[in-house]
Amino acid sequence: MIMVKPVRLALLGCGTVGAEVVRLLHEQAADLTARVGAPIEIAGIAVRRMGRDRGPLPVDPALFTTDALGLVKRDDVDVVVEVVGGIEPARTWLVEALRSGKSAVTANKALLAEDGGALHDAAAEGRADLYYEASVAGAIPLLRPLRESLHGDRITRVTGIVNGTTNFILSAMDATGAGFTEALEEATELGYAEADPTADVEGFDAAAKAAILASLAFHSRVTAADVHREGITEVTAADVASAKAMGCTIKLLCIASRGPDSTGADSVSVRVHPAMIPRTHPLASVGDAFNAVFVEAEAAGQLMFYGRGAGGSPTASAVLGDIVAVARNRLSGVRAPSESVYADLPVRPMGEAVTRYHISLDVADRAGVLATVAGVFAKHDVSIATVRQSGRADDASLVVVTHGAPEAALAATVEQLRGLDIVRSIASVLRVEGGA
Numbered sequence: 001m002i003m004v005k006p007v008r009l010a011l012l013g014c015g016t017v018g019a020e021v022v023r024l025l026h027e028q029a030a031d032l033t034a035r036v037g038a039p040i041e042i043a044g045i046a047v048r049r050m051g052r053d054r055g056p057l058p059v060d061p062a063l064f065t066t067d068a069l070g071l072v073k074r075d076d077v078d079v080v081v082e083v084v085g086g087i088e089p090a091r092t093w094l095v096e097a098l099r100s101g102k103s104a105v106t107a108n109k110a111l112l113a114e115d116g117g118a119l120h121d122a123a124a125e126g127r128a129d130l131y132y133e134a135s136v137a138g139a140i141p142l143l144r145p146l147r148e149s150l151h152g153d154r155i156t157r158v159t160g161i162v163n164g165t166t167n168f169i170l171s172a173m174d175a176t177g178a179g180f181t182e183a184l185e186e187a188t189e190l191g192y193a194e195a196d197p198t199a200d201v202e203g204f205d206a207a208a209k210a211a212i213l214a215s216l217a218f219h220s221r222v223t224a225a226d227v228h229r230e231g232i233t234e235v236t237a238a239d240v241a242s243a244k245a246m247g248c249t250i251k252l253l254c255i256a257s258r259g260p261d262s263t264g265a266d267s268v269s270v271r272v273h274p275a276m277i278p279r280t281h282p283l284a285s286v287g288d289a290f291n292a293v294f295v296e297a298e299a300a301g302q303l304m305f306y307g308r309g310a311g312g313s314p315t316a317s318a319v320l321g322d323i324v325a326v327a328r329n330r331l332s333g334v335r336a337p338s339e340s341v342y343a344d345l346p347v348r349p350m351g352e353a354v355t356r357y358h359i360s361l362d363v364a365d366r367a368g369v370l371a372t373v374a375g376v377f378a379k380h381d382v383s384i385a386t387v388r389q390s391g392r393a394d395d396a397s398l399v400v401v402t403h404g405a406p407e408a409a410l411a412a413t414v415e416q417l418r419g420l421d422i423v424r425s426i427a428s429v430l431r432v433e434g435g436a
C-alpha cells in the first residue's frame with residue numbers, strides 16, 4: 001500500500017472558532033482523508049494563554065505553543081490556519097506563511113478588509129493559496145461562488161445582511177416595538193451581542209465584510225476605509241413603526257454596486273447603513289441572527305445565499321471547507337485562482353450614491369407648510385413619491401418618501417429644511433432600498 005504524506009496544519013488560535021476546527025478535524029478525520037486523498041494532521045496550535053481551560057479537546061496537549069511565528073516557520077507545516085483575529089500579529093504570520101509557499105486559510109475579516117492586498121501579494125510571491133470563506137457570513141458558501149462560479153458573469157450589485165447581532169436587534173425591534181437599547185439588552189442576555197458591541201452596532205464589522213464582497217464582486221481592491229458606514233444606534237422605535245406603516249422593515253444592509261459615476265466612468269459604490277426594505281423583499285424575512293446575501297448578476301439574475309453567519313461551529317464549517325480545498329490543491333500541485341483585481345474600479349463618493357429616502361418631519365400646523373416643504377425638495381431636484389400628513393397643532397408631522405436621488409442632493413435638502421421656522425425638527429431620515 002502506498003502511504004500518502006499527511007497535510008500538516010499550523011492552527012493559530014483555539015478560541016470559539018479554533019476549538020470547533022479541532023473538534024471537526026477529529027470527528028471527521030476518516031471522511032476528510034478520503035475527500036482530500038491524504039490525512040490532515042495538526043502540527044501545532046498557537047494560543048495566547050497556555051493555562052487556559054479549553055474543556056475536553058480531542059488533541060494532544062503537547063501540540064500547544066505560544067510561539068505562533070515559530071510554528072508558522074516550521075518545515076513540517078504545509079498549511080497555516082489563522083483564527084486569532086485582529087491586524088497584527090496575524091498579518092505578519094500570514095505574510096510569512098504565504099511568502100514561503102505555505103497555503104493559508106483565515107477567517108480574519110478585519111485584516112482582509114484593512115490590508116487584504118498584503119496577503120494577496122504574499123500569496124502571489126510564494127505561489128500559495130489564500131482562502132477566507134469564513135471571513136464573510138460564517139457558514140454560508142458565498143466567497144467561492146463570487147470568486148469562481150460567477151466568474152463568467154458580470155455582477156452588478158450585492159446587497160447583504162452580514163451582521164447577525166444587528167439583525168437580531170432590528171428583528172426584535174420590529175417584532176416587539178422595543179427601542180434600540182432594550183433590544184440590545186436582550187441580544188446581550190442571549191449571547192448575540194458582545195460585552196462591547198461597538199464593532200457590530202456601529203457597522204464596523206459589516207463594513208469590513210462589504211469591502212471583501214465588493215473586492216471579489218467587482219475585481220478591484222476595496223478596503224474598509226472606502227466603505228461609507230453608519231450603524232443602527234440611531235434607529236428608533238418610531239422609525240420601525242414608520243417602516244411598518246409603509247409595508248417595510250428596517251435592516252442594516254451592506255450594499256455594493258457597480259455603475260457610472262458623475263462623469264459616466266465605471267465605478268463602485270460601497271456602503272453600510274440601516275435602510276427600509278419592503279416586506280416582500282427576500283431579505284426582509286431574514287430574522288434573528290441569520291445572514292443573507294442577495295447577488296444580482298447580468299446573466300444569472302438574482303441569487304440569494306442564506307444561513308448562519310457566525311458561531312463556532314458554522315464558522316468552523318467554512319474553515320474546514322477551505323482546508324480541504326487547499327489540501328487538495330497541494331496534493332495535485334495546483335493553485336486556486338489568484339486575486340482578480342484587473343478592473344481596478346474607483347470607489348465613487350457617497351454623495352453620488354442614488355437611493356430613495358423616507359424623511360419624518362415635525363412641522364408647524366399652518367397653511368402652506370406642505371407647499372413650502374415640497375418647494376425645498378424641488379429646489380434640490382429631489383422628486384417626491386408620497387407625502388403623508390398627520391396630527392394637529394404640536395403633534396403635526398409630515399412623512400415624505402422620495403424617488404431615487406443622490407445622497408448629496410438629499411443632504412442639501414435636509415440641511416435647508418432644518419433652517420425653516422415651520423420645521424420644528426427632523427425626526428428621522430432613512431434610506432429606502434429594494435424596489436416597491
Ligand SMILES: NC(=O)c1ccc[n+]([C@@H]2O[C@H](COP(=O)([O-])OP(=O)(O)OC[C@H]3O[C@@H](n4cnc5c(N)ncnc54)[C@H](OP(=O)(O)O)[C@@H]3O)[C@@H](O)[C@H]2O)c1
Binds near residue numbers: 012016017138315
Ligand atoms: N466567532 C465567530 O462567530 C466568528 C465568525 C466569523 C469569523 N470569525 C473570525 O474568526 C477569528 C477568530 O474568532 P474567535 O471568535 O474564535 O476568537 P476568540 O474566541 O477570541 O479566539 C481567539 C484565539 O486566538 C488566540 N490568540 C489571541 N492572541 C494571540 C496571540 N498573540 N498569539 C497566539 N494566539 C493568540 C487566543 O488564545 P487564548 O485561547 O489563549 O486566549 C484564542 O485561542 C476572528 O478573525 C473572527 O473575526 C469569528
